[in-house]
Amino acid sequence: MRKVIIPSDFSENAFNALKYACQVFKYEKSEFYLVHAYADEVYQDYSGTDRDAFEKRKLEIEKAAATRLQKVEEQMHSYAPNPRHKVYRQTEFGTLTDVINDLVISMNADAVVMGTQGQTNDRKITFGSNTVQVFKYVHCPVIAVPANYSYTQPKQILFPTDYMIPYKRRELKLLCNMIASFRSTVHVLYIDSVSKLSMRQEDNREFLRCGLGNPNLFFENSNLKDKTQAILKAIEEHEIQMLVMVNSRNSHLEDMLYPSTVDILALKLEIPFMVLQNLSR
Structure with missing residues (x-):
């Protein structure tokens, strides 16, 4: 339930x-x-x-x-x-x-x-x-x-990440169920000027691959310095219907949870925004 x-x-x-x-x-x-x-x-x-x-x-x-x-x-x-x-x-x-x-x-x-x-x-x-x-x-x-958003099934989902945090299975489960219900395609976007991943990042990416367990899962890179612009560009290119990010210390989202940056993103964000938590409960 x-x-x-x-x-x-x-x-x-x-x-x-x-x-x-x-x-x-x-x-x-x-x-x-x-x-x-x-x-x-x-x-x-x-x-x-x-x-x-x-x-x-x-x-x-x-x-x-x-x-x-x-x-x-x-x-x-x-x-x-x-x-x-x-x-x-x-x-x-x-x-x-x-x-x-x-x-x-x-x-x-x-x-x-x-x-x-x-x-x-x-x-x-x-x-x-x-x-x-x-x-x-x-x-x-x-x-x-968002205000005045007309419902559209989330067939295209964008998941920006830096692969620096270990994901929690319970948090991913909600996303997994949604992906299965709508047969969604997930675009995992790594935003960094350095494309080479550390061992930690590789392990976290593999956990994400296994955790989402979705055949329509694509791992993509962006070398744009401005994370907000990288996200907005990907939303436009893939006609994204839901943005997903993880809230955790030192994550992209924590960097963005300040009024000026959040406003820059939200002014142009016209789709639902799912925030997963990496907090104990």
């Missing part, structure tokens, strides 16, 4: 991510957990010092969120009724990243699917701050879906 956490702030972008999850896990028995974290909303909404008034406002926001989350579930069933999918709703007083990560750990979740932006939908900030925090700290794969 696939366990998928889908955070919602009731924006169009959040619902678009939910629709993507319904489609990408269409053929899998899945439990969808619709989650709304509302601590920031309470603190922003109430600036007084009266504790009783604060608790009253907190309860009001929680009740309103629960009602809206129920409507999201109803919209989901209307959009994509599926007997394979069970849906659960949860509202939590906490920050989004903490709430998601606690759920990931407690229920041993397989994936988080969320929008790239929140209610502001501000094109200038591209990957919203919440999305970046989830990328960095949540201990399971995260799929971020």
Whole structure:
């Protein structure tokens, strides 16, 4: 049973991510957990010092969120009724990243699917701050879906890597299942001016080859110094429908998880972005 956490702030972008999850896990028995974290909303909404008034406002926001989350579930069933999918709703007083990560750990979740932006939908900030925090700290794969993205099966997948990190079998399993479901072609892109691999890199590449176990697996090189440009070029050349990267210390993605670089990538990234984690859990 696939366990998928889908955070919602009731924006169009959040619902678009939910629709993507319904489609990408269409053929899998899945439990969808619709989650709304509302601590920031309470603190922003109430600036007084009266504790009783604060608790009253907190309860009001929680009740309103629960009602809206129920409507999201109803919209989901209307959009994509599926007997394979069970849906659960949860509202939590906490920050989004903490709430998601606690759920990931407690229920041993397989994936988080969320929008790239929140209610502001501000094109200038591209990957919203919440999305970046989830990328960095949540201990399971995260799929971020751009605003207004129309679902397309991920037949062509790009996986940039430097082969410097040992991959985790569980993280690759989600990708493997997706590859098998859609008979996807995977382009593994090594970005470095030096094409010769070390022993460590060769071993990690071989682990990746065996772990993905896909006949449509291609290993490619790019000597472009700008990693973002190398990725965007490969996306265009291969008509990529999903970008996959691994979050780990000293990885390409960690290098890119800073506002300016993430924005450069996201401004031109119009496809779902899956972030695998190399974190213990």
